[in-house]
Each structure stands twice: as structure tokens, then as C-alpha cells.
Amino acid sequence: MRAVPWIVVGLLALSSAGHAWVLLAQERRFAVMPIFVPVSLEHERALREARGQPAGRGGEEAVDLARALEHARLDPEVAAAVAPRLDALRRDREALLGLRNERHRLNVTLMDVGVAVARELSPEQWDAVHMGRDAARAPADRDLFGRVLDRLR
Amino acid sequence: MSRSPAPWILVAGLALVQAGLSWAAWSRARGSGITYVFTPLLEVVPGGTPLGAIEAEALMTDARHQVDARDVQRAYGRLGSTLSLDELLRGVETLDAQGRLSGAQRERIRAVLDGAAADHARMIEVQERILDLEARIGTGVASVHALLPDEIRAHVAGGRQ
Numbered sequence: 001m002r003a004v005p006w007i008v009v010g011l012l013a014l015s016s017a018g019h020a021w022v023l024l025a026q027e028r029r030f031a032v033m034p035i036f037v038p039v040s041l042e043h044e045r046a047l048r049e050a051r052g053q054p055a056g057r058g059g060e061e062a063v064d065l066a067r068a069l070e071h072a073r074l075d076p077e078v079a080a081a082v083a084p085r086l087d088a089l090r091r092d093r094e095a096l097l098g099l100r101n102e103r104h105r106l107n108v109t110l111m112d113v114g115v116a117v118a119r120e121l122s123p124e125q126w127d128a129v130h131m132g133r134d135a136a137r138a139p140a141d142r143d144l145f146g147r148v149l150d151r152l153r
Numbered sequence: 154m155s156r157s158p159a160p161w162i163l164v165a166g167l168a169l170v171q172a173g174l175s176w177a178a179w180s181r182a183r184g185s186g187i188t189y190v191f192t193p194l195l196e197v198v199p200g201g202t203p204l205g206a207i208e209a210e211a212l213m214t215d216a217r218h219q220v221d222a223r224d225v226q227r228a229y230g231r232l233g234s235t236l237s238l239d240e241l242l243r244g245v246e247t248l249d250a251q252g253r254l255s256g257a258q259r260e261r262i263r264a265v266l267d268g269a270a271a272d273h274a275r276m277i278e279v280q281e282r283i284l285d286l287e288a289r290i291g292t293g294v295a296s297v298h299a300l301l302p303d304e305i306r307a308h309v310a311g312g313r314q
Contacts, residue, residue, distance in 0.1 A: 021179055036237070043276065056290075057287075065294050082301070089294065100283065103283065116265045129247075
């Protein structure tokens, strides 16, 4: 029975050492890392350029129109002509919002793809990728400047 | 009347529990740790932006206090420290060209990208349909405006401001 206090003391000492170990192991890691932008942004920009279509308001103008017409007094003839168009705008706006939701889901999925690819890289490789992001554009820019300068000379 | 356990048994039991907790906390700390992420809050637009002047103005005023995920994404799109998937893949391609990717890494990355090909194609399709609908809504709104009497049209235009 005399050994019991010593066993308790030993266990408590072990526990205390464990807690100290935990405190030392909880290092704080500081990291600077880029955030993945939605994939759709670049596609949207490229498509708008190709179509010559300026940035829109996401169909918000149809909602503004409906709001403005909510209390407007229209002649029956005008109202009859406006109603089917407004109904078509409602359907288009709903479809647009549905597609924007799907785009959001796909953006998140593709961001996860970016994370999955980045996870395969070593820290050194990852540093080379994101620290060299702008440097990677330099050759393309150099070619463009070269072509323009050749034309100008 | 039941006999209570001897105090030393309770003390030893509690000490063992404490040791177990220490072990669990240590394992967890080694596994995840705490990571702080800093991003520079620079008003830099990487590679241009599809946002028009009106949208950008709305983002900086109307949407300033919104925390919808899409608003946050747009805001991130305006930060300097962002990376697109295209840029990441170009970087990986450069690493590969320099022979800095192992065979196993190439295989795993290829598997990830193969799995995402359908989603990527769908993204382009969805984006095209969004632009189609935007254009159609613009045309539809203009056609309704054309039907309205002047005073109501002026009211509609006023309501947008």
C-alpha cells in the first residue's frame, strides 16, 4: 500500500509532462497563400470579349422593370402587349438565376480541383508555381511587345 | 449500502484519463495545427476583370456589407493574391517541362484533371447560356420599354436610380 501514493504521483507527473508536450507541439503556422479565383471569371471575360457583349447586370433590369410596373396604370392594350413579354422576362430571369447557382456550384467544385492539384505538389513546387505566376506571363508579354515593335520599326 | 471505491483508485483513474487526453490532444495538434492565412488587401485586378464599371461600383457600395458567397468570391477576384486554375495548371506544366514532377505526381494530377473535365466543359456551357440569357433579358426589357407611354417609361427609368 505504501507504493500507491508514489504510483499516483508518477501518473500525475507523466500527465503533466504530457500536457507540457502538447503545448510545445501546438506550433502556430503562418502562411501566405493565394486564393483560388472562380474559374468562370476568366471564361466570362473571354466570352464577353469574343461576343462584344459588355458586362451585364445579371438580369436585374427585368426585376427593376417589374418593380416599376407594379403600381403603374397601363392602358388595357398596352397591358395586354406587356404581359406576355414580362412573363417571358420572368422565365428568363428564373433560368438565369438557376444557371448562376449551377455556375457557383461548378466554381466551388473546380476550386476543389485546384486544391487537389496543389496538394500533390511539394512545398517547394507550390512556391515555384504561385510565386512565379507573374513571371510565367513575361514570355507572352515579351512576344507581344516584340511583334508590335517589329511593326513599328 | 454500497462501498465507495478507495480514493487512490479514483485519483489513479483520473490521472490515467488525463494522460489519455494529453495523448489525444498531442496527436491532433501534430495532425492539423493552426494555420493563419494572410492575403494582401490590394486593389489589384489580376489579369483584368469581367466586371463592368457599374458592377464594380455596385460591388464597392451596395454589396459592401453583404456576405453572400458570391460577393465574397467577387471580392476575392479583386484581391492581388489570387491564383486561377489556369495559372496553377500553367505552373504545373512548367514544373513538368523542367522535369521537376515525379511520375507518381504526374499520374495523380492527371487523374484529378480527368475527373474534372466534365465539370469544366459544363462550366463553359453554363457561362455561355448565362450570357445568352443576359442578352435576351436586355432585349426583352428594351421591347417592353418601347411599348410604354413616355410618362411611365420615365417612371421606370427613375425607379432604376
